[in-house]
Amino acid sequence: MRSKTLQIFLILLGVLFVALMLLLPLATVLAYALRQGWRIFAAAITDNYAVKALNLTLLAAGITLVVNTTFGIFAAWAITKFRFRGKQALTTLIDIPFSISPIIAGLVFILIFGRIGWAYPLLEAWKVKIVFAVPGIVLATIFVTFPFVSRALIPLMQSQGSDEEEAAALMGAKGLEIFRKITFPHIKWGLLYGVILCTARALGEFGAVSVVSGHLRGKTNTLPLHVEILFSEFRLTAAFAVASVLVVIAVIILILRNIVEYRLKKEEE
């Protein structure tokens, strides 16, 4: 009986917490954004700068996705299927972006590629601009999100072991064929899961991007930065309208994530 009461209490607590801390703010964002009606809302999100910011965000997230998926697969593959010196170190290094503040990540890029950075003269000579430009934003986003895919894959690939791959290799299958026929079917849902998390994080990244962006409206402004600018200019409705676009994307991703997670669980059974 006691455990029953405890169960109800814990569930209620959980629901209440989620409602207060997550649902309420999200609902508030939507409500506030629509406060002055659809027309104002539509105007805010179709505003030239907002659209440009959205495009930049999607571009950065897209490139990040490709780079980090590739990197994540290779890293997880190397770590789980081969024996080499410094493997533990590599595993730890991959996790760095999770443990340091995004602001610091941003500052690191300034220190390397910025006017005071050691790579600046080189970039100057090649006429490449990284800091306060799109490449910087992409780099910062990649940096902040790169552990997601490998983190999702490593436990899966570890549990698979290398027996099946060895069996395939023994029969003459080559690296890519082994990956396609043996490894990939096993990791595909986990991979998708990692990719989704990585995308969600890339779309919403603020800290590191904020440092390297320079906030040039229509040029180096991502959607989250755009929200902040609108907010600091006291254009609250517009700020919330644009924010609600991010919220909608987040909810879609959340749903996708759940579907994938469900498939993953089924796969494990």
Place this chain on the structure above:
Amino acid sequence: MYVELKNLNKRFGGFQASDNISFGIEKGKLIGLLGPSGSGKTTILRMIAGLETPDSGDIFIAGDRVNDLPAAKRGIGFVFQNYALFRYMTVFDNIAFGLTVQKRDKEYIRGRVSELIKLIGLEKMEKRHPHQLSGGQRQRVAFARALAPNPHLLLLDEPFAAIDAKVRKELRSWLRETINKVGITSIFVTHDQEEAVEVADEIIITNSGRVEQVGTPIEIYKNPKTHFAAKFIGESITLADYDKLHGFEKVKGFDRAVLRPEFVHITKVQKELYPHASQRGIVENIFFKGNTLELRVDLGGQKITAYQSLDDASFSVGEEVSVLIYRLYLLGENEVRLEENHSIKSEGSFFI
């Protein structure tokens, strides 16, 4: 010699997993690699297959040194300890894999796979996935998969480890027959001596990374070369004071002796045949072993084990019996010597 290993060494970090391994295998033989867990059996198999590179030493297959030949080019079929079937492929695709990789034509593949499916008796199951099969069926698929590309040498790592006792016996004889039918040189790993003795033409005994002895099961049983081989093959107990047994004296340099239940004969006191060679003991326990009785007898403080046929006279716990020990293995520093009960000889009559 079809397969020959010469002075193979392999270390994992600071651990010597293979210590100067050398042996040879004749073509067409079924060889049992027998040793306790962790003795380096899998490591030997993996080095032959090319899944592991030896630190030093040479591997020859059919007269060619294969050390630098990649695993896929060695013409070896491998059945893994846990089968390692491709879990996202059907039985058919599993067996066909090696041939598909070789890009053989579809017609040939279909023919070869159905032939093998018939061989392993899994007709009508080719569409199933590994998780829809029983342990024994999986084992057979793994076997067929390894055979499909027509390897010259088949390596099986504890092929029956994951299967229950009864099915295991069936599979064992099935494997023996099938390997004979196919006529392929094979090495299988096991840590079950009964399995090795029953199935193998020849046994290689491994212990902590070394080869202890190579020979036919009978040879090893009758003539163990090392302490380990003497104790590992057959049931046995080790005795320190073997000179207390009637008919045996202390031999210099041999501190202990191995006694097998088969070396012991137990009779009623009244029916004692060799009074000088026998001695009295007390029955402490009797175990029913299905087709024999196992007797634990106290022999002046030393406990020994003996077998008793169910047809023979029955004994009871606490009864005084006459114990005759025919022979012992004496364990010296570096040798094992078979010692007969000399009182029997001096009594000059026949013995069984």
